[in-house]
Amino acid sequence: MRKNYLLTPGPTPLPPEVRAAMARPIIHHRTPQFQAVLKEAAEGLKFVFQTKNDIFILASSGTGAMEAAVINILSCGDTALVVQGGKFGERWTEICKAYGVTPEVLDVEWGKAVSPAELEKRLKANPKIKAVFVTLCETSTGVVNDIAACGRLIKDTPALLVVDAISGLGAIDLKTDDWFCDVVVSGSQKGLMLPPGLGFISVSPKAAKFIEVSKSPRYYFDLRKAKKALDKTDTPFTPAITLIIALNEALKMIKQDGLDAVFARHRKLADATRAAAKALGLELFAPLAGSDVVTSVKVPSGLDGEKLVKTMRDTYGVTIAGGQAELKGKIFRFAHMGFIEEFDIIIGISCLEKVLAQMGYEFPMGAGVKAAEEIFLK
Amino acid sequence: MRKNYLLTPGPTPLPPEVRAAMARPIIHHRTPQFQAVLKEAAEGLKFVFQTKNDIFILASSGTGAMEAAVINILSCGDTALVVQGGKFGERWTEICKAYGVTPEVLDVEWGKAVSPAELEKRLKANPKIKAVFVTLCETSTGVVNDIAACGRLIKDTPALLVVDAISGLGAIDLKTDDWFCDVVVSGSQKGLMLPPGLGFISVSPKAAKFIEVSKSPRYYFDLRKAKKALDKTDTPFTPAITLIIALNEALKMIKQDGLDAVFARHRKLADATRAAAKALGLELFAPLAGSDVVTSVKVPSGLDGEKLVKTMRDTYGVTIAGGQAELKGKIFRFAHMGFIEEFDIIIGISCLEKVLAQMGYEFPMGAGVKAAEEIFLK
Numbered sequence: 214m215r216k217n218y219l220l221t222p223g224p225t226p227l228p229p230e231v232r233a234a235m236a237r238p239i240i241h242h243r244t245p246q247f248q249a250v251l252k253e254a255a256e257g258l259k260f261v262f263q264t265k266n267d268i269f270i271l272a273s274s275g276t277g278a279m280e281a282a283v284i285n286i287l288s289c290g291d292t293a294l295v296v297q298g299g300k301f302g303e304r305w306t307e308i309c310k311a312y313g314v315t316p317e318v319l320d321v322e323w324g325k326a327v328s329p330a331e332l333e334k335r336l337k338a339n340p341k342i343k344a345v346f347v348t349l350c351e352t353s354t355g356v357v358n359d360i361a362a363c364g365r366l367i368k369d370t371p372a373l374l375v376v377d378a379i380s381g382l383g384a385i386d387l388k389t390d391d392w393f394c395d396v397v398v399s400g401s402q403k404g405l406m407l408p409p410g411l412g413f414i415s416v417s418p419k420a421a422k423f424i425e426v427s428k429s430p431r432y433y434f435d436l437r438k439a440k441k442a443l444d445k446t447d448t449p450f451t452p453a454i455t456l457i458i459a460l461n462e463a464l465k466m467i468k469q470d471g472l473d474a475v476f477a478r479h480r481k482l483a484d485a486t487r488a489a490a491k492a493l494g495l496e497l498f499a500p501l502a503g504s505d506v507v508t509s510v511k512v513p514s515g516l517d518g519e520k521l522v523k524t525m526r527d528t529y530g531v532t533i534a535g536g537q538a539e540l541k542g543k544i545f546r547f548a549h550m551g552f553i554e555e556f557d558i559i560i561g562i563s564c565l566e567k568v569l570a571q572m573g574y575e576f577p578m579g580a581g582v583k584a585a586e587e588i589f590l591k
Numbered sequence: 592m593r594k595n596y597l598l599t600p601g602p603t604p605l606p607p608e609v610r611a612a613m614a615r616p617i618i619h620h621r622t623p624q625f626q627a628v629l630k631e632a633a634e635g636l637k638f639v640f641q642t643k644n645d646i647f648i649l650a651s652s653g654t655g656a657m658e659a660a661v662i663n664i665l666s667c668g669d670t671a672l673v674v675q676g677g678k679f680g681e682r683w684t685e686i687c688k689a690y691g692v693t694p695e696v697l698d699v700e701w702g703k704a705v706s707p708a709e710l711e712k713r714l715k716a717n718p719k720i721k722a723v724f725v726t727l728c729e730t731s732t733g734v735v736n737d738i739a740a741c742g743r744l745i746k747d748t749p750a751l752l753v754v755d756a757i758s759g760l761g762a763i764d765l766k767t768d769d770w771f772c773d774v775v776v777s778g779s780q781k782g783l784m785l786p787p788g789l790g791f792i793s794v795s796p797k798a799a800k801f802i803e804v805s806k807s808p809r810y811y812f813d814l815r816k817a818k819k820a821l822d823k824t825d826t827p828f829t830p831a832i833t834l835i836i837a838l839n840e841a842l843k844m845i846k847q848d849g850l851d852a853v854f855a856r857h858r859k860l861a862d863a864t865r866a867a868a869k870a871l872g873l874e875l876f877a878p879l880a881g882s883d884v885v886t887s888v889k890v891p892s893g894l895d896g897e898k899l900v901k902t903m904r905d906t907y908g909v910t911i912a913g914g915q916a917e918l919k920g921k922i923f924r925f926a927h928m929g930f931i932e933e934f935d936i937i938i939g940i941s942c943l944e945k946v947l948a949q950m951g952y953e954f955p956m957g958a959g960v961k962a963a964e965e966i967f968l969k
Binding site for chain 1: 595597599601602604605610611613614615616617618619620621622623650651652653654655658667685686689690691778780786787788807808809810811812813828829830831832833834904905910912
């Protein structure tokens with residue numbers, strides 16, 4: 214008899230409304246009944262994306278939506294600028310390479326945000342750049358990039374701004390239209406509080422022109438097909454019906470709270486997590502550019518970071534994330550995204566304290582929880 | 592207060608065990624807990640596919656798995672033979688074209704099965720054919736093809752046999768290994784009794800060699816990445832966690848009944864449906880090659896076929912499928928696949944009788960239900 218707690222940057226915990234929606238009998242997708250579902254989803258997504266652009270719902274994980282972005286706007290031989298400051302920035306580079314697009318990589322030190330000035334320099338230096346790929350929140354490091362600044366620099370150039378908002382959408386601010394984001398991709402299992410299995414992609418009028426002329430081979434992710442279907446409130450292939458019905462439940466919750474309240478909640482949870490880490494004598498991995506989505510914390514020297522994560526999860530039922538790739542064992546990632554509130558953070562920090570103490574790390578017991586409580590009291 | 596009944600060839604009704612599984616709290620996918628789920632799914636899928644081959648689970652609908660088949664085994668400039676006897680045969684052709692593969696189309700009259708002799712002739716006539724694409728059950732017409740015969744003809748050639756078993760797997764027999772099927776693709780929302788959102792693809796050792804040398808651009812559906820992950824009981828990208836957990840519930844049910852019992856149930860339901868149609872004076876669309884998955888019935892002349900389907904669904908809550916593409920309004924499709932038993936068929940036929948009578952079609956009232964009951968009594 215053990216309770217489980219999920220504090221990972223995707224999947225995030227599912228609200229009971231979402232879980233109940235998935236347990237309903239299924240309906241057929243080529244019916245007026247499901248068209249009403251699609252219409253509601255389209256409106257709700259536009260609210261969360263803060264856009265008037267078309268948003269396509271794909272039956273795929275977020276990476277499928279990233280691939281859809283690359284192959285629908287670029288062709289073999291094209292050049293793209295990729296901001297690469299973590300594992301998910303690298304994914305843009307990998308997808309570009311797989312399709313013969315030349316990625317010009319703007320390497321950013323892991324744990325830091327991209328410098329808009331540097332981005333501008335690189336963009337001006339190479340007029341062949343047709344698209345700039347940036348990550349809203351780089352989940353592997355916890356860093357948030359300044360998308361508004363990127364948008365200002367790119368909007369009057371011929372290039373498109375493509376944003377990976379998989380981690381972040383519905384948790385932190387992203388003004389698709391006001392910030393001139395031509396393509397925004399996201400996934401279901403993060404701020405939208407759903408299981409994985411849906412990808413989302415928004416397309417600006419500027420980006421739509423690229424889609425018409427892209428020569429990349431594509432079928433399942435072909436947004437020309439998706440657009441024809443969308444205009445009839447339909448999907449080109451069988452959609453992930455159950456997840457879309459559940460999506461509407463999640464969107465309803467976000468609408469009820471309002472985006473500002475949702476973002477403020479994430480900020481408070483992040484502030485509490487960061488304060489707790491500091492109070493425990495731990496060092497933040499991204500002290501200057503940490504997101505309100507996930508907080509990366511350095512594993513104290515001498516401690517086994519992988520064991521810390523495993524013990525919290527397998528012994529006490531509290532799942533946080535370890536470091537990925539070059540950060541494996543060096544950081545742990547404590548997410549505060551989606552259907553998470555104050556007491557989830559208290560549980561997570563309390564469990565962290567317990568395991569740190571058991572592993573012989575010295576700190577004032579209770580200091581982390583106290584620091585979080587003080588933030589929450591404000 | 593209306594009850595709804597689903598008699599469509601995908602999605603099919605969800606067992607309560609599947610629905611309950613989807614309502615559980617979600618777990619993280621990079622954990623030993625989810626590895627156990629993946630291991631169980633792999634074993635269960637091998638049982639249903641009747642294979643020792645690797646089976647990859649994709650977060651996509653069935654079309655994504657079809658695309659994965661084409662791009663992982665063929666390259667631009669290759670030639671493939673496509674058996675095309677309906678909308679889903681055409682889909683193979685479309686995907687091939689999208690990726691520069693030359694489809695040599697073996698056109699089969701809609702409503703008929705492919706002639707193995709014709710297939711052999713076409714295969715021998717063109718030694719450039721690298722793969723043969725066949726549909727197990729062509730959902731748009733209700734026809735079942737003789738995959739065993741196709742396999743016998745292809746196994747000693749250099750070509751691969753690729754089977755679209757999206758409709759059919761887990762409902763009618765498909766012996767992947769014994770019938771020499773190199774690649775079998777399927778989806779979740781048919782015989783496997785799940786919502787849409789999962790694609791499956793099995794790969795024989797012969798097909799694995801094609802994957803190594805294929806030059807088609809690919810990333811999300813790259814089975815080389817999937818194979819590396821599978822060997823570590825992992826997935827290359829975030830899997831559709833909830834659907835895979837539900838899959839294990841469905842697989843458990845299929846295992847408990849045994850494949851033979853499952854196939855026998857589908858045969859009986861199909862027999863009853865066909866008998867009922869005949870008793871109502873209706874004509875089967877595919878009298879010689881009708882599958883045990885879905886029965887296509889011609890709309891009697893003078894009757895509005897689309898209105899028939901709409902009235903059953905929107906007035907009485909019984910959803911069957913109409914005709915697609917060139918068959919729109921000309922046939923209706925009555926599915927008996929997945930979590931369907933005798934009394935579901937009785938309901939469907941009873942509703943059909945009601946609406947036929949209301950539309951002025953003359954027939955002996957109750958004759959359809961009686962014919963079905965007689966089959967079920969046997």
